[in-house]
Amino acid sequence: MAQPIRIALDAMGGDHGPKVTIAGAAIAHDRHPDSSFLLFGDEAMIRTELAAHPRLARVATVRHCDVAVRMDDKPSQALRSGRRVSSMWQAIEAVKKSEADVAISAGNTGALMAMAKVCLRTMAKIERPALASLWPAPTARGYSIVLDVGASIGADARHLVNLAVMGSAMSRALFELDRPSVGLLNVGKEDIKGNEEVKAASSLLKETDLPNLDYRGFVEGDEIGQGVVDVVVTEGYSGNIALKTAEGTATQVMHYLKEAIGKSWLSKLGYLLARSAFRELRAKADVRNINGGVFLGLEGIVIKSHGGADALAFARAVEIGYEMAHQGLLSKIRDMLASSRRDDQEAAQ
Incomplete structure (x- = not known):
């Protein structure tokens, strides 16, 4: 039996925080019962929202974070100011530690990109995600x-x-x-x-x-x-x-x-x-049906949801992350990059 897809969520990200991210995760889990969740953020706020979603609560682990990256934070500021204890960083780091297959955030785009690049690094020969x-x-x-x-x-x-x-x-x-x-x-x-x-x-x-x-x-x-x-x-x-x-x-x-x-x-x-x-x-x-941008070129899968997404839109971002992990996005990119470089070398000879 295949292992469930493990999804790390920055529950504090976006304009609405846990009210939307938890409800969206619940919708996505109902559609993909083989998913499990690591939820990063204010534990009290997250558990309040989880109480309305018992099926999600059964497959979710909550990890408390004192810091949430604000939507107006500059990327450099977010990296300097308590980055390793923020919900965004910890969700990304869960992917690096192989505790999750994908990280998803509706938070600050620039901060998410900067943190993902610093934490996960880019694939070989990829300068920019x-x-x-x-x-x-x-x-x-x-x-x-x-x-x-x-x-x-x-x-x-x-x-x-x-x-x-x-x-x-x-x-x-x-x-x-x-x-x-x-x-x-x-x-x-x-x-x-x-x-x-x-x-x-x-x-x-x-x-x-x-x-x-x-x-x-x-x-x-x-x-x-x-x-x-x-x-x-x-x-x-x-x-x-x-x-x-x-x-x-x-x-x-x-x-x-x-x-x-x-x-x-x-x-x-x-x-x-x-x-x-x-x-x-x-x-x-x-x-809402196309919500969820995929950061490509990183040594890990990171999905960016619109900051103003509602629960249905956020669920779509979660589902895109699920599909990317389920279908082996990273291995496909590595294989194609390797093929591209072999062709370049042969052409140069």
């Missing part, structure tokens, strides 16, 4: 993967290739694909377009022809949501802008739709007749 996000797409799976969406700004050609490799490994783990399709985000599809680093990365991906990665060339911004490839690769500045723009657009469309439905009795009647279709649209546009 990346943050990968799910993106709704009209495909059989319903999602594609986009990275980097804000872990670091700027990227040279080698880093973009590493992003492609890591994103492909995540796609294999999450969607169980043998050879995910990958595209580089660019201002056009022609080979002459784009900055020099993007063009160089494209050449490298074509030359290496990795066995577990199907490189399809450049994709444009309007194609991200079309699902033309399984993985879209870009650097963190443009990736974060694209992500926030998409989230804002989804909210804007739903606002316009609600406004239009209420304008007349005919609109309201039309809504009643098409309620199931509107329900499906609302579900697809609900950003």
